[in-house]
Amino acid sequence: MSVPSAENTGADQRTTASRIPLLRRAGRALIATAAATALAAGLTPSIANAQEVGTLSPESVANDALGTISPESLSQILYLGNLPGSSGSSMMGIANTLGFSPNMFAGPPPPSPQPNPNITETKVVGMTERDGRYERWLVDSGDMKRGITVEVYRAANPGAPFLYLLDGVGSELPSGFMQWGAAEQFANENVNLVIPTGGQGSMWSDWNQQDPVLGISKWEKFITGDLPRLLEPRISSNTNRAIGGISMGAGAAVTMATRHPDLYKGVFGVSGCYSTDALGQILTRFTVESRGATLNNMWGEPGNEQWVAHDAMINAEKLRGKAIYMSSGTGVANPGDWAAYNNDAANFVTGMALEQATGQCTHAADRRLADLGIPADIDHLPTGMHNWSYYSKQIPVAWNSIKHSVGA
Structure with a gap:
């Protein structure tokens, strides 16, 4: 049996090339908002290649989201948005508020199962x-x-x-x-x-x-x-x-x-x-x-x-x-x-x-x-x-x- 690398609800990993720029923009927007939440709370994630934490801004996070920030730092930023009582800062809530569609993250839908009129009995x-x-x-x-x-x-x-x-x-x-x-x-x-x-x-x-x-x-x-x-x-x-x-x-x-x-x-x-x-x-x-x-x-x-x-x-x-x-x-x-x-x-x-x-x-x-x-x-x-x-x-x-x- 073949083993996939990961499974994401709402996120098919077979992303088509035509969607990549849109996905990157969506990812940057989500990351920037999470960073703003963390910074507003006075919390400072570890950012790879950042010379000084004090220079970090949501804009810089967004601009460098897919470049200078390590994956570990991205996940820490997200974690900082999961503070007690911070359900309003949920990344999925942010995506919904900004109007992101799940189709932006999905691959082609599965073939539609056509009803077979000959199947009348279970x-x-x-x-x-x-x-x-x-x-x-x-x-x-x-x-x-x-x-x-x-x-x-x-x-x-x-x-x-x-x-x-x-x-x-x-x-x-x-x-x-x-x-x-x-x-x-x-x-x-x-x-x-x-x-x-x-x-x-x-x-x-x-x-x-x-x-x-x-x-x-x-x-x-x-x-x-x-x-x-x-x-x-x-x-x-x-x-x-x-x-x-x-x-x-x-x-x-x-x-x-x-x-x-x-x-x-x-x-x-x-x-x-x-x-x-x-x-x-x-x-x-x-x-x-x-x-x-x-x-x-x-x-x-x-x-x-x-x-x-x-x-x-x-x-x-x-x-x-x-x-x-x-x-x-x-x-x-x-x-x-x-x-x-x-x-x-x-x-x-x-x-x-x-x-x-x-x-x-x-x-x-x-x-x-x-x-x-x-x-x-x-x-x-x-x-x-x-x-x-x-x-x-x-x-x-x-x-x-x-x-x-x-x-x-």
């Missing part, structure tokens, strides 16, 4: 590939009028419980989980992995309307209804389930756990957003529109009752009694992150900004669950960007936190 068609314990199943969805490939990684024990894993915005095949070592991570774990694919930019949700780009999306029904009913009995007689996800899939996993509380005994989210408040709406818009889809086709106008119904923190009481794990980084780069982004400054900045934003979401979830007296394991890590280099390290931690809930 059924398991069969297994299309097997490699040891790794399998690919084709499930026809009568609701979505297309075939869905579902990855399965079987436990050695035929009576093991299930862990559903929801991928990020790209939802590739093979999934990010399998590309980044899930087979090795779960080789000795008593759990069957179930990983749907093909849900690019969908929030893994049931959409109100067919989208010209994403087609018909009825993912929540597929994941919470069709797969337990049709696929699980072919794998194990154990009906204990947990669900987890990264990025787009993290918010979806926690939301599904609130909307179907009897279905899952444990839930985790890595680098996700769990509310549909102001920041949650921005991140949702960037996720959906980064794949060329139309946001209002999902749940209608942001802020309506459907958006509230998909706010996991408003509905957090439904999580009581479940094993819960969440984690996020700060957007501060770890060694090797710059290389992982192929020296692409615009996507590097986007990766920092997205993780800063999901860090704020995770802190908000931490406060909300604490206010309700709902126990949860939540890690706020001092570094980490919005990419698979970070996610893959946290998935085993997340699973170890919640696996007792399903008897694994």
